[in-house]
Amino acid sequence: MTGAQALVRSLECQGVDVVFGLPGGAILPAYDPLRSSSLRHVLVRHEQGAGHAAEGYAWATGRTGVCMATSGPGATNLVTALADAYMDSVPIVAITGQVPTAMIGTDAFQESDITGITSPVTKHNELVTDAERIPAAIAEAFHIASTGRPGPVLVDLPKDILQAKTSWSWPPALDLPGYRVPGPADPERIAAAARLLHRARKPVLYVGGGVVKSDSHEALRELAELAQAPVTTTLMARGAFPDTHPLALGMPGMHGTYAAVTALQECDLIFALGARFDDRVTGKLAAFAPKAKVVHADIDPAEIGKNRAPDVAIVGNLRAVLPELVVAMRALVNGAGPARTADWLATTTAWKRSYPLRYAQASDGPLKPQHVVERLSALTGGDAIVVAGVGQHQMHASQHYTFTKPRSWINSGGAGTMGFAVPAAMGAQIGRPGELVVAIDGDGCFQMTAQELATCSIEGLPIKVLIFNNGFLGMVRQWQELFYEERYSEVHLGTSIPDYVKLAEAYGCAGLRCEQPDDVDAVLEKALSTTDVPTVVDFRTHDAEGVFPMVPAGHSNDDIVLGPEFTAAEQRAASRKEVITS
Ligand SMILES: Cc1ncc(C[n+]2csc(CCOP(=O)(O)OP(=O)(O)O)c2C)c(N)n1
Numbered sequence: 001m002t003g004a005q006a007l008v009r010s011l012e013c014q015g016v017d018v019v020f021g022l023p024g025g026a027i028l029p030a031y032d033p034l035r036s037s038s039l040r041h042v043l044v045r046h047e048q049g050a051g052h053a054a055e056g057y058a059w060a061t062g063r064t065g066v067c068m069a070t071s072g073p074g075a076t077n078l079v080t081a082l083a084d085a086y087m088d089s090v091p092i093v094a095i096t097g098q099v100p101t102a103m104i105g106t107d108a109f110q111e112s113d114i115t116g117i118t119s120p121v122t123k124h125n126e127l128v129t130d131a132e133r134i135p136a137a138i139a140e141a142f143h144i145a146s147t148g149r150p151g152p153v154l155v156d157l158p159k160d161i162l163q164a165k166t167s168w169s170w171p172p173a174l175d176l177p178g179y180r181v182p183g184p185a186d187p188e189r190i191a192a193a194a195r196l197l198h199r200a201r202k203p204v205l206y207v208g209g210g211v212v213k214s215d216s217h218e219a220l221r222e223l224a225e226l227a228q229a230p231v232t233t234t235l236m237a238r239g240a241f242p243d244t245h246p247l248a249l250g251m252p253g254m255h256g257t258y259a260a261v262t263a264l265q266e267c268d269l270i271f272a273l274g275a276r277f278d279d280r281v282t283g284k285l286a287a288f289a290p291k292a293k294v295v296h297a298d299i300d301p302a303e304i305g306k307n308r309a310p311d312v313a314i315v316g317n318l319r320a321v322l323p324e325l326v327v328a329m330r331a332l333v334n335g336a337g338p339a340r341t342a343d344w345l346a347t348t349t350a351w352k353r354s355y356p357l358r359y360a361q362a363s364d365g366p367l368k369p370q371h372v373v374e375r376l377s378a379l380t381g382g383d384a385i386v387v388a389g390v391g392q393h394q395m396h397a398s399q400h401y402t403f404t405k406p407r408s409w410i411n412s413g414g415a416g417t418m419g420f421a422v423p424a425a426m427g428a429q430i431g432r433p434g435e436l437v438v439a440i441d442g443d444g445c446f447q448m449t450a451q452e453l454a455t456c457s458i459e460g461l462p463i464k465v466l467i468f469n470n471g472f473l474g475m476v477r478q479w480q481e482l483f484y485e486e487r488y489s490e491v492h493l494g495t496s497i498p499d500y501v502k503l504a505e506a507y508g509c510a511g512l513r514c515e516q517p518d519d520v521d522a523v524l525e526k527a528l529s530t531t532d533v534p535t536v537v538d539f540r541t542h543d544a545e546g547v548f549p550m551v552p553a554g555h556s557n558d559d560i561v562l563g564p565e566f567t568a569a570e571q572r573a574a575s576r577k578e579v580i581t582s
Pocket residue numbers: 389390391392393394415416417418419441442443444445446468470472473474475476
């Protein structure tokens with residue numbers, strides 16, 4: 001067979017069911033055998049869309065997403081998605097065509113050094129120079145992408161290698177001498193961590209995306225209940241612990257809930273699970289959680305001690321580690337008595353009650369984005385896969401949707417990639433057909449990758465895209481309002497161009513508009529019940545609405561600002577970490 005046939009056969013043997021891509025000269029040989037393969041190819045309108053679709057598929061299913069592009073600009077159009085997947089530990093495999101081996105380094109037509117370009121943003125990449133290696137290169141790519149800390153892998157295939165005759169065998173031997181996946185965690189450290197948790201009077205479980213990726217949410221719940229410890233779920237972990245649970249504090253960080261942010265500041269033990277002490281969570285690192293001991297469990301040893309030195313470090317896969325922690329904790333509770341956190345829980349619960357997420361929706365408008373999210377949450381019963389772009393709408397979605405299940409929230413956390421939502425929703429819908437996939441997008445973000453609506457229409461993917469059209473690059477506008485004395489510079493987009501309803505219709509989607517709070521339910525119900533075509537809703541949201549609470553960048557989390565819906569007296573009480581009793 002040819003190298004191209006070996007590639008397609010390897011993908012089939014790997015269990016791939018869908019490839020998001022767009023062909024061109026160098027990758028042409030691979031597209032020929034694709035026609036007669038069992039693989040579904042989704043023809044995107046821009047390679048960035050292929051990358052984010054592969055990510056959305058991976059987030060939604062837990063399987064590795066696959067994208068494919070030609071050499072040069074096709075490959076470089078994947079770079080943003082690869083960087084995004086790298087930051088958020090999303091397992092994807094990118095396959096790129098390359099100019100023929102004899103032309104590499106000659107500035108040949110559509111040549112780019114994509115392995116060089118992507119080496120800082122991939123977990124691994126390889127330029128294949130021998131067709132015999134194709135099965136092994138593909139098998140290794142999937143192994144590396146999906147094991148250990150997941151991430152993106154790129155395989156670059158020169159055209160002559162794809163055309164060359166080669167032999168075939170499967171499974172290939174994996175030859176990865178430098179690649180180690182952490183084995184079982186040290187039982188003594190599990191025991192030490194459980195002892196610290198059992199002894200703590202003010203613990204907080206700081207839950208990151210690793211809990212979702214390892215599908216260990218059930219063990220997390222057991223641990224939280226045994227420890228009677230409140231739980232914060234980061235932007236990457238929304239849904240890992242149900243927001244409806246009495247121990248749930250919501251999201252920590254720059255736009256986290258007051259209770260989550262302040263509980264982390266005041267706790268005596270941070271129990272970090274698959275989280276990485278990101279600057280958006282810690283605020284000013286030197287001032288973060290000054291009284292806390294730290295247990296840090298993560299699959300990636302490079303995360304341990306990167307930002308905060310732990311007292312107990314556990315390196316291992318949470319899929320095994322969390323159940324082990326549950327066993328150790330249960331033994332302590334049974335032997336030495338239940339956790340003694342009642343006073344602490346009374347305090348964190350009072351913080352929740354005193355300083356909730358607050359916004360004001362007047363019945364005659366303007367329409368508040370938070371209101372749309374809350375109505376969506378109510379109408380879907382939390383039973384949707386929610387995908388977000390990047391900006392204010394992302395924070396409003398994360399704050400106000402009530403997440404109860406893992407893999408029901410998909411977003412770009414680490415990189416903050418505008419344009420993520422529409423193609424990621426497309427990938428999620430393919431991965432979970434028949435389920436409700438709703439993208440909440442900003443008008444700025446939407447315009448970066450909106451062309452994938454054509455792909456969604458043609459592929460019969462009935463995603464819902466709710467554009468929060470505030471006419472601004474809202475999050476940047478907010479920073480200019482707060483930190484540049486309202487000197488607005490290049491953030492105004494306007495609400496009317498494009499006409500999103502007409503644009504939706506041009507792409508074969510249903511297009512709806514909603515301007516008034518009273519119409520939100522009816523419009524949402526219409527959108528949610530449209531299942532034959534994708535639906536786009538132009539929600540005309542308040543242009544001056546901010547995202548609060550907010551910890552200004554570089555500040556201590558103690559400086560959390562509740563926002564304009566709270567009185568000065570409430571803010572002063574919050575700053576003193578008092579609770580409001582009346
Ligand atoms: C590709 C990219 N470019 C620029 C930014 C910087 N940025 C972060 S949020 C934001 C505004 C997003 O505007 P919009 O999509 O309208 O969402 P809103 O904040 O108004 O909800 C910008 C420009 C980014 N995150 N990604």
